[in-house]
Amino acid sequence: MSNNSSFLGFWEAADWANTSQCPPSVGGATFWIIAYSAIIAIGLLGNAGLVFIIARQQELRNVTNILIANLSCSDILMCVVCLPVTVIYTLMDRWVLGEALCKVTPFVQCMSVTVSIFSLVLIALERHQLILHPTGWSPAAGHSYLAVGLTWLVACFISLPFLSFNILTNDPFQNISLPSNPFRDHLICMELWPSDKHRLAYMTSLLLFQYCLPLLLVLLCYLRIFLRLKRRRDTLERSRRTQGAQRINVMLLAIVVAFALCWLPLNVFNTLFDWHHQALPDCQHDAIFSACHLTAMASTCINPVVYGFLNSNFQKELKSTLQRCQCGNRAAESYESFPLSTVGSEGMTKASSLNRMGSKSNNNNKEQDADNQHPY
Template sequence: MSNDSGLFDVWEASDWTDSSQCLPSVGGATFLIMAYSAVIAIGLLGNAGLVFIIARQQELRNVTNILIANLSCSDILMCVVCLPVTIIYTLMDRWVLGEAMCKVTPFVQCTSVTVSIFSLVLIALERHQLILHPTGWSPAAGHSYLAVGLTWLVACFISLPFLSFNILTNDPFRNISLPANPFSDHLVCMELWPSDNHRLSYTTSLLLFQYCLPLLLVLLCYLRIFLRLRRRRDMLERSRRTQGAQRINIMLLVIVVAFALCWLPLNVFNTLFDWHHQALPDCQHDAVFSACHLTAMASTCINPVVYGFLNSNFQRELKLTLQRCRCGHRAAESYENFPLSTVGSEGTTKTTSLTRPQITSIPTHSS
């Protein structure tokens, strides 16, 4: 899930010889450049706007929104570092960015994806706690900042092998049997593991702990939330506040499902490549990878799009921010009566400590 198989492959020289005979179409390359550029623009502007509004408005800085902002930060990192590299590689068809970027790019992508999925897990766990156990312990804003820091720390640790085993080399091009080898001075960024068993163990572990198990846990949390909310029968529990909680849960679940669907094709591709890459046709390999990778990168646009369409507080703040012309002027607005991260299941509404008057405050995630 974390590595760009088209950029950081473990191909044999014969694979490069065969694929070098498959010339990329100009139209296909142009489409990819335009598509990646659109994803970068939407991902950067949307996520940056989301983080700006959450950071600027005290009322929006609750536990769920801090985690949503953390998810947006990981998407911004992906847009700034990984997507431009993909566009450059598509244009140049070889690695021209130096050894440091060869190691940093897959490390950043793995870290960003890990932070995204961990953020989705934390959001689901917080919703689960607040709705199934409304009178019990509830996380405060300080806990979310601590969770954010731990998430980035763990994600960086998980991604460390890419710094160690990604190398810059021209070995795959040395043995190409052509009368005049035009690729002799070309470099490729590839993974060089001590053995195939080490590589397969790591990539399979990533698939399990970075995709399958987290999403299973998230879906289990939302399933229990759904079942609890469906058991509410009396009129009090069918109030606007409860309807708002249901809408928020739907919004968060949509973000999770969209993230899972976006990353599914690339995970399938990487798994097939790791275990039986000969099954992938040579001339279609890059095209299939590009389609899968572009779908995964589209996940960076999900958060602001879904959040913007389904959260009225965000829409209101966005309009006010765009309409505000005078410095320091802030139009009066009325927020919804329920905080985004805090609706109990028994007719009780609980707020995070960040929104309580006596506490002053001082964010992340996500084929």
């Protein structure tokens, strides 16, 4: 799921000559600037607010919330580093930001995307474990910090080729056969691989391990969760979950659908470009890429909404934080058992506490305890 922000570097000399006949659209450029700026602002504010509230409140530091904060941190990194650079490069059709950013930007984008999808997978796996096996092993906060560290290490390793093979050059402009070559002094940030086979193998691997396989695993986890919740027929249990069951299902579905739909257009574009870039129209390839990339970057705004702003506890804490900033007084707060978390990983309901003290309870009651820890 690479950004392909350096896709301009693959265009042949003849393609550059053709694009020189395509006049830039002032209205189009204005639209992209406004759209990207809105995503940057919303993504930064939403994710920063989510991380701030989770970090500020001890009650919120359970496994799922730590993974959510990790997901938000990767989105913040994307908004700060990748989005502004992509806007400048796409609008100017040349690189003016220096060699360091030429190498760092695609590396950071690939790393951020990898951390995001790994976080989504870990959240799905935790839900799967705690809903389908509520009496078995459950991860603790220490495990989540270890998982966060491993995701960043693995993401860095996967993204290293961008540091090695991204270069700043003007070679594609030198052989353009025009009476007056306006691109001769232009620089582009492009990927220079040992061979085209190496590039295709790496990009195809990214598509599989950053999109297809993680999405399949997440869908499988949520499908099993839906089936488990559907099989529970106890009348008392159903009556206690009547109000929240619909929101749980909608929330789980929104997580998967938002991720899949946001990144699908860019992955289709990247796949088409990697294997047959001549199929892309000369004058519209920038606009097509920008539309696909903008859709993918919208995921940085969706995550805070899905994980935070649709949760009543997050809204209460956000209002309380704003009131403290305005008045300097700490307002009284009330929390659900496990705010923001899909399943509380480190707390126990009264029933589960009694079970540990020796009271008799069957597995269905324990499963009910795990469900009651769901915040939605």
